[in-house]
Amino acid sequence: MSGLQGDGASSDLEVVDHLMNAMMAQATGGVSPAAVMLAWMDWALHIASSPAKQIALGQKAVSSMAHWGDYVAGAAAGRSPPPVAEPHAGDRRFSAREWSFWPFNAMAQGFLLTEEWWNAATTGVSGVSRRHENQVNFMARQWLDRRAPSNFLPTNPEVLACTLLESGGNLVRGARNLIEDMQHQIGGEPPVGTERYRVGRDIAATPGRVVFRNHLIELIRYDPATPQVRAEPLLIVPAWIMKYYILDLSPENSLVRYLVGQGHTVFMVSWRNPTEEDRDLGMDAYRTDGVMAALDAIGGILPGRRIHACGYCLGGTMLAITASALARDGDDRLASVxxxxxQTDFTEAGELTVFIDDSQIAYLEHMMWARDFLDTTRMAGAFQLLRSTDLIWSRQVEQYLKGRREPANDLVAWNADQTRMPYRMHAEYLRSLFLENQLMGGRFLVDGRPVSLSDIRAPIFAVGTTRDHIAPWRSVYKINLPTDTKVTFVLTTGGHNAGIVSEPGHRGRGYQIATRRPEDRYVDPDTWVESAPRRDGSWWPAWSEWLVEQGTPDLGSPPPAGEGLGAAPGTYVFQK
Structure with missing residues (x-):
């Protein structure tokens, strides 16, 4: 990690480096120009020395033009020729009936053929590093997505039809929506409509109380909802880049409320939103003052009880590190994980790692040095780019060209309520996990000694989601590789958030589940997905039953609530 060190003259020069790169980062949106240039140079130099690839691309261009010309001629003549290019899975930009009419069908097919050509041009070039290939391919797709015919009024038949039908009323509403959104953004206000969801009243409203607080966390214990409860309490560790109440949204889709209704005693970590004074908080502080502090506090409240521990996203990665360290040191307080x-392995961590290399991390460190933390807008922008077709361009078409604004829901309100990451912790987490993959490699140090996931003996329940762009399910599945304990893996429909917030009764939900025992042979993810039993509905009941199976069968009376440090949702969740 970058830092100020050495003699005075050296330190002064490093300050100049930090300031110059931090200013450049503001202009480039936090993307390292060096990383971008290196990727394109690697691609350009290798494709320049690959005549076979050039010939293949030339032939593909000629063939695509010929096919597109035949399609245009047939479509212009009123026939319905078969498409010459298909959108990739999940791309619905050209699925409406209006796109089947001339000349818009020709525009759509031309764009899709261009997408196919650029995908072929940026992949499969001999000698280009895999990282640079992914970077160039990602940038090419972003460049194309900006220029899709669906993004513009004259070339989007859906928008034109809407404009004719409403005599331009949609454009008036769209202009109002745009002005309203700009006003909210300039004023630092949350998105329009989210004001309906107030924390502690409409969301994060499950009754409970804060039972422990330190500089980094508040620990919430939720009130029991059943006359008798399970013996083992459950600790939930959310990611520190999000407010915890993604797991306690509205009453009807709150995982916390569901769990207490099933007789579980639930504790939740609520992370403090770091400020400039927290710049030197590192990953070990999040382990000791976060997860370990919560476990110790629960042990003081319920002495002698083993604890079910659950981690979401990066909270799950930190829990895996903590569980490994506890197992290494002979501490068996965890009943399950x-x-x-x-993710515990970051070699296939999806497109979030496209620009995670030494150059980009150094650039981010310079940027964070100037502000002491990573701003929430940087993280939000990065997550949106992973699904720019759905989260940026299609949304803008709906809101600003069609003039349609979908009512905000509780998930949108939560998504707008983000947290920051301290300078040191973010740099350590990117380098040690994403860049160097130390945890899977058995090189991650806790108290000066490496930890290994293979030491964990508590049974593991791991959940991946089919459309996760942040933690791809095949990456999550890799927990099966190093562990030497019973692993139950669940693959559920939905994305990174919606797949987890999958309450019973949610329409269209389904999942697969299977358990691997230590003596079983390893099954690769593609074979697993073909063979694992499929079930309809939410995976929550299966998890609740699994938790019961890993604990003591007896039920008991809830322990006394005690005074606590205030009612849930506490105070840290309100920090901006």
């Missing part, structure tokens, strides 16, 4: 959309 649950990992929700949480």
């Amino acid at each position: 649950t990992l929700l959309a949480a």
